[in-house]
Amino acid sequence: MSSDPLSLTLSALADPTRRAILARLSLGETSVTELAEPFAMSLPAVSKHLKVLERAGLITRGREAQWRPCRLDPGPLREVSEWLEHYSRFWDQSLGRLEKVLREIQAAPAEDIEP
Known part of the structure; x- marks a missing residue:
């Protein structure tokens, strides 16, 4: 261990x-x-x-x-929270980028979207 x-x-x-x-x-x-x-x-x-x-x-x-x-x-719990915060920022940024792409797709005229 x-x-x-x-x-x-x-x-x-x-x-x-x-x-x-x-x-x-x-x-x-x-x-x-x-x-x-x-x-x-x-x-x-x-x-x-x-x-x-x-x-x-x-x-x-x-x-x-x-x-x-x-x-x-609670000291060690604070350390876990700080470690997890890095991944929280990662997911927030990733989901933010995904949201931007989805909005672009929704805003695009239907003929611009490939089947």
Whole structure:
């Protein structure tokens, strides 16, 4: 597995359970037990998902007595967003060119269009 930050983040985001965990953490910090409640899996399985998210830098885990709060760290998500923005501009430009061609075709008299 690649260890560059973008690859780690994208790999972590590839799993729907981890995305659901991040969605929950976007509401505020919570414990592993509370994070595990909506999932039909064991606490150790949820902990494995949390380790993946932590390795990707998407969450941090603290320690307050017996409570281990998890917190969202949105930094890596910003990096993904910036990476995707390049492709968003590409598609916007490509679709803009396509729109221009379609308008030219629509504006052309019917006899100018080849069958």
